[in-house]
Every structure is written in C-alpha cells, then in structure tokens.
Amino acid sequence: MEIAITPVRALRGDLQVPGDKSISHRAVMLGALAEGETEIENFLPGEDCLSTIQVVKSLGVEVHIEKDRVVVRGGGLNALQEPENVLDAGNSGTTMRLMAGILSGCPFFSVLTGDASLRRRPMQRVIKPLSAMGARITSRGGNAYAPMAITGGALCSTTYRSPVASAQVKSAVLLAGLFADGTTTVIEPARSRDHTERMLSYFGARIQVKDKQVSVWGRPKLQGCKVVVPGDISSAVFLLVACAVVPGADLTVRNVGINPTRSGALEVLKEMGANIIIFNERQVSGEPVADIRIRGSRLKGTTINRAIIPYLIDELPALAVAAALAEGETVVRDAAELRYKETDRITTVVKLLSQMGADIIEQEDGFIIRGGRALQGTECESFGDHRLAMAAAVAGLHARGITKIKSAECVNISFPAFFNTLNLLSVQ
Known part of the structure; x- marks a missing residue:
C-alpha cells in the first residue's frame, strides 16, 4: 500500500492512541x-x-x-x-x-x-x-x-x-x-x-x-x-512531534502511559522547547497514566545520549524528525541498539531524512542532525518498519510537495489507524 502525505497548515484535536x-x-x-x-x-x-x-x-x-x-x-x-x-x-x-x-x-x-x-x-x-x-x-x-x-x-x-x-x-x-x-x-x-x-x-x-x-x-x-492497557507513548510521540513545530497546533492525547522507563521522549521534547503539559496523572493496572497536551512552538537542537537512550529507543525516529525541523544541531549517541530493530534504524532514518533534504550524518551509534533546512516531499521506502513509515508521514506533513510512502501498511504493527488519525487532526 502506498500512502500520499500532503503538507498541513495546522493540527488540532483531542483523542486517544491505541493501547501500549x-x-x-x-x-x-x-x-x-x-x-x-x-x-x-x-x-x-x-x-x-x-x-x-x-x-x-x-x-x-x-x-x-x-x-x-x-x-x-x-x-x-x-x-x-x-x-x-x-x-x-x-x-x-x-x-x-x-x-x-x-x-x-x-x-x-x-x-x-x-x-x-x-x-x-x-x-x-x-x-x-x-x-x-x-x-x-x-x-x-x-x-x-x-x-x-x-x-x-x-x-x-x-x-x-x-x-x-x-x-x-x-x-x-x-x-x-x-x-x-x-x-x-x-x-x-x-x-x-x-x-x-x-x-x-x-x-x-x-x-x-x-x-x-x-x-x-x-x-x-x-x-x-x-x-x-494505557495508550502507547511510542505511538503518541509521533503525533506530538507532528504538532510540536506547527504554529497554532493544539493536541491533547488522553490516557497515555507515562512510565518513567518509557517517557524519555517527553523530556527530550521539553528540552527542545516543546510546549507540553502533562496532567491528570494517575495509576491504572500498576502503570502511571496521564493526559498530554502539546501546542506548536519553536524547537531547538539538543543532545540525546547515555542513560536516557533506553527510555526512548523506539521514539528516536520521531525525535529525528523533530530535530530536522528544529533550529541548531541535535546529536544522538550511544544508540547502537537502533541497528537491531525491525530495520537498521540508524541507516534507514538517515536515508529517509537525507532523501527529504535534511542535513543528517550517520554515526556508528547514532546520527548528527543540523536542523532548519526545508524538507522536500519525496517517494520513500518504509522498509517494512512501522516506526520509519510514521516518521516519514510526520516529516511529510511539514515538507514542500507530496510525500509518498511505499509499503505503508506496516503501521498495522503498532498503530493501525495512524493515517486516518493524521487526516482527522489535519487542518489544510
């Protein structure tokens, strides 16, 4: 299945993401x-x-x-x-x-x-x-x-x-x-x-x-x-990144798991300047859960390494898109585990964002992104990796022209309604 993503003017909504x-x-x-x-x-x-x-x-x-x-x-x-x-x-x-x-x-x-x-x-x-x-x-x-x-x-x-x-x-x-x-x-x-x-x-x-x-x-x-089961923070982060850099964007995601060994991406987005509010915190079936609201703002580069890496390893493709759209340099280190996911996510993320015009350099255990370049819509492969397909879609929302994602059905692994959700949130 091939999906075409077109740029959006804003993203707004109040929703839940699928279970963790x-x-x-x-x-x-x-x-x-x-x-x-x-x-x-x-x-x-x-x-x-x-x-x-x-x-x-x-x-x-x-x-x-x-x-x-x-x-x-x-x-x-x-x-x-x-x-x-x-x-x-x-x-x-x-x-x-x-x-x-x-x-x-x-x-x-x-x-x-x-x-x-x-x-x-x-x-x-x-x-x-x-x-x-x-x-x-x-x-x-x-x-x-x-x-x-x-x-x-x-x-x-x-x-x-x-x-x-x-x-x-x-x-x-x-x-x-x-x-x-x-x-x-x-x-x-x-x-x-x-x-x-x-x-x-x-x-x-x-x-x-x-x-x-x-x-x-x-x-x-x-x-x-x-x-x-709380909402999956790994799915929520793709939507949060999609909204983080759009002026006028306003998204609330309900009932998201905020387990401290999984919520590193929220901390990184805050460090980058994202306007995030976490509220209504509670415990459900032994797991911490909350609602998250994000509004569009200007992001800046940061360094992601060492102890926080295990707490955001699945969210790094989304954070790489945020870094490409941010101002300044973002460095990801100590993330060699990315090479042993559904794809070698260091190589495939670098290939995707380079193809869209980002300034990104592959490293043995991560990558360096110099943000601020305008992204260009392109035809790209998902390589059967659900996280890469979602990263391509989020980048495509902020690119010039149309982004076409091949084998996009792989999102069914973790977020079957992902593309429909983007359509519901999008203000053209």
Whole structure:
C-alpha cells in the first residue's frame, strides 16, 4: 500500500492512541500463565500483539478477542501444552524473546520462528542466559538467529549480568525464572523499561527491584485479573512531534502511559522547547497514566545520549524528525541498539531524512542532525518498519510537495489507524 502525505497548515484535536504494545504483549502472556480469567481492555489489536495471541493459543490457552478487548483463560504455570506445529512470532521480537523465556520453563519441545526480518535479528542475547538456566536451545547461525528449537523444563534459578540494557532480555530471564526454584536476578548496565516486573507484581508474583537489579521468586501462583492497557507513548510521540513545530497546533492525547522507563521522549521534547503539559496523572493496572497536551512552538537542537537512550529507543525516529525541523544541531549517541530493530534504524532514518533534504550524518551509534533546512516531499521506502513509515508521514506533513510512502501498511504493527488519525487532526 502506498500512502500520499500532503503538507498541513495546522493540527488540532483531542483523542486517544491505541493501547501500549509492550503492555498488551505481557498481559496476554501472563494471563496465559495465571489461574483463572484475565480481561484485557484497550488491547492493541496490531499484528505483533496478535502474533502473541496466536502463539499462546497454539500452546492450548483459550483466548477470545472482541475488537480491543481480550479475555485469556489460563490454567497456571504448568498448564501450557506442547504445540503441534512451529510457533510463528511474525515480525515481533517481543513475542519471540519473551516466549523463549516461558518455553524454556515448559517440559516439552517447541520451535519459535518469525518472518524474514525477525529471523535476521539477534537471538543469542536470550539464548545464552536461558541455556545457562538449563534450557536446551538450538538455533540457526551457531545459536545466533531464529528459528529456535527449545526443549524446556528443570530450570535452575540464576543471577544474570546482562551486557545490554534490554527489556526483552531481562523479561525473558525473569519469565523463565517463574519456573525455577529459588530467586532469579537480572542486573543491567542501565535500567530498561520495567513493564514486566510491574505486571508480574500485579498478577501476584514476588518481585524486588533495586536500581538496576530485578529479582523474581520462582513458582508463584499467578492470579488472573483485569488489565486496562494505557495508550502507547511510542505511538503518541509521533503525533506530538507532528504538532510540536506547527504554529497554532493544539493536541491533547488522553490516557497515555507515562512510565518513567518509557517517557524519555517527553523530556527530550521539553528540552527542545516543546510546549507540553502533562496532567491528570494517575495509576491504572500498576502503570502511571496521564493526559498530554502539546501546542506548536519553536524547537531547538539538543543532545540525546547515555542513560536516557533506553527510555526512548523506539521514539528516536520521531525525535529525528523533530530535530530536522528544529533550529541548531541535535546529536544522538550511544544508540547502537537502533541497528537491531525491525530495520537498521540508524541507516534507514538517515536515508529517509537525507532523501527529504535534511542535513543528517550517520554515526556508528547514532546520527548528527543540523536542523532548519526545508524538507522536500519525496517517494520513500518504509522498509517494512512501522516506526520509519510514521516518521516519514510526520516529516511529510511539514515538507514542500507530496510525500509518498511505499509499503505503508506496516503501521498495522503498532498503530493501525495512524493515517486516518493524521487526516482527522489535519487542518489544510
């Protein structure tokens, strides 16, 4: 599908974004491991989360879907059944890595695979600690890439020092730790997003968090519950950036998750001079939630590096567009993890913005953007990356002429109504 984006005069509206992708995944997985019924409201019915549902259904779990409401009927930690076929994670790294942790604790054989893009993403980072806990895992490329063949069960608890700050690695080990006797601990070089530990606690597991160290006690009795998924801040940020530089723009996004391990993009936008107000803060299903209002202003360049990177890694394509439209220089460093997403997002973001006329230089672990150049509409590839397609659309709103985005249907992974939402907000 090709989408054409035309420039806008202003953006105005009051809306909600789809449910958080990370939380939707975890709610289904823990619902599958819990006893009784788990009701999930505002579930994200995107392709990645639907892959998670299909995987747990293949493991014998009863799941019912009604638009953005999902009911999971779990039978406890020991109720999952050996699948009759290969488990397909689609394009979802979260599905593959977190389910690898769960399957490592199950006393049967399973195979996890995904699409061509996912089969190129590194899996050794989860295979190594899960194997050390006792799972037998064999995969392609010398235990580097999917498919992964897993024979699980009889795990030992562990203390794992992760070389990278990765919520997916941490979560895989913690989920495997549910099946082990004793306490399993993950220590990270920097604290990564904490949705898994929050939700484990919400479902009844014993969790201890000390700065960069997280521990889970094995063999808990997880209890099914009601989960209300907040709006996905990673989706909201694209709309916020779209409005940030437009004089007269005024947008309110309701019920957005503002988890401090995910809200780094809001801090960066504030540093750049964005007119952002966060209000009506509250807790919903163990997660901090708020409403966010942004009005158009003039942005300036900034530096994005070090400790804040894990808290905005998925939002960097949107922030790169903000930087291209800002005055002055923006430097992004310490973001090499971008190279291991759905695409190499350092290379693809640089290619996109260069093609539109931005002054952007690729670096090994990020990029340098000298903002202020007028962007020009162009015909660009999404490379099947939902974040890149949305970044191209936001840039196209502020470019001269028409921007055409190829393979734009990839936004269905996280924000199926994204282009319709832009149309509703746009004042021509």
